Amino acid sequence: MNKKIPVVLALGAALLLASLQPITASAATSKRLVWRQEFNGKALVKPDQAIWGYDLGSLNANSEEQYYTNSKYNAAMDGKGNLLITAKRIEEGSALWMKCMSCKFSSARLKTQDKLGFKYGRMEARIKMPAGVGTWPAFWMLGANLENVGWPESGELDIVEARGIDPSIVFGTAHGPGYNGAQGTQYGSTTYATAPLSDGYHIYAIEWGKNYVNWYFDNQVYLRMTPASVAPDEYVFNKEFFLILNLAMGGAFTGDIDPNLQRSRMYVDYIRYYKINGVGTVIKHK
Numbered sequence: 001m002n003k004k005i006p007v008v009l010a011l012g013a014a015l016l017l018a019s020l021q022p023i024t025a026s027a028a029t030s031k032r033l034v035w036r037q038e039f040n041g042k043a044l045v046k047p048d049q050a051i052w053g054y055d056l057g058s059l060n061a062n063s064e065e066q067y068y069t070n071s072k073y074n075a076a077m078d079g080k081g082n083l084l085i086t087a088k089r090i091e092e093g094s095a096l097w098m099k100c101m102s103c104k105f106s107s108a109r110l111k112t113q114d115k116l117g118f119k120y121g122r123m124e125a126r127i128k129m130p131a132g133v134g135t136w137p138a139f140w141m142l143g144a145n146l147e148n149v150g151w152p153e154s155g156e157l158d159i160v161e162a163r164g165i166d167p168s169i170v171f172g173t174a175h176g177p178g179y180n181g182a183q184g185t186q187y188g189s190t191t192y193a194t195a196p197l198s199d200g201y202h203i204y205a206i207e208w209g210k211n212y213v214n215w216y217f218d219n220q221v222y223l224r225m226t227p228a229s230v231a232p233d234e235y236v237f238n239k240e241f242f243l244i245l246n247l248a249m250g251g252a253f254t255g256d257i258d259p260n261l262q263r264s265r266m267y268v269d270y271i272r273y274y275k276i277n278g279v280g281t282v283i284k285h286k
Helices: 008-019 095-099
Strands: 031-037 066-068 075-077 083-089 105-107 109-111 116-119 121-128 135-143 156-163 166-175 187-192 202-209 212-217 220-225 241-249 263-276 281-284
Touching: 066 241, 083 241, 105 241, 116 121, 121 135, 121 156, 135 263, 156 202, 156 212, 166 202, 166 212, 166 220, 187 220, 202 263, 241 263
Parallel strands: 066 105
Antiparallel strands: 031 263, 075 083, 083 105, 083 263, 109 241, 116 241, 116 281, 121 202, 121 263, 135 156, 135 241, 156 166, 166 187, 202 212, 212 220
8 A cells, every 4th residue: 555556557467466366375274353343432532542643634645635644534433333434525625625735635544553463364354335435445454664664665565445536445455674565566466345345344354374365355365375475576575564544535546536526435344363383473663
């Protein structure tokens, strides 16, 4: 999600390379739940600030057209067991519009950076994706050494991205040095739902260990990565990563926003993290 290539054709070509690889991953032999967010709080209560921080502003990334806030009206629990991330069209002439006249929507981008990290294990979320052409929701991870080495050297694992223009397609992608969206060489694949992802909840997950990452949609594996997948470039995923949840609007990946779209919502039922075969670590920073 951090960087994307400017044309969809190149993205499809890069993902096709991964989709041609044989899928040999098998289900984990054992898993144990060690961390979770169930989002069972009252409506308009923000998620736990000991775990979640925010990226704020336009970020000037990927030609996106949202302005990220930490407002409870953009990210809060809905009182029904979900974290609700809401993108709302910015009213022309409003205080927010004056901060960013090129931004069309307010939204939220939550992260566990400098609060909580993860190394290996199974990370999964049950999500109902937003509807509308121009939406770009994502559940993803960045290397905890991002501030020291920058992107893409930090590594990026997109557990799932979706886009409103292709409402039934699930995207799973990895970015690193020499294979990333800025160069049009990212490693990834797609799978397809039988109906738009905004019609109901689905489980998006990775299982991750030393020298491998497997991507799952509704518990079916559709992509596997090992160091050989990105050779001769460096494999940068044997380390700590932090979580990000966001709803972007517009941009190079999803294209123009429907001019009639006024708001869209991403529903996150839960995030759960498991040890796989005894392997997986939660790293607390604060």
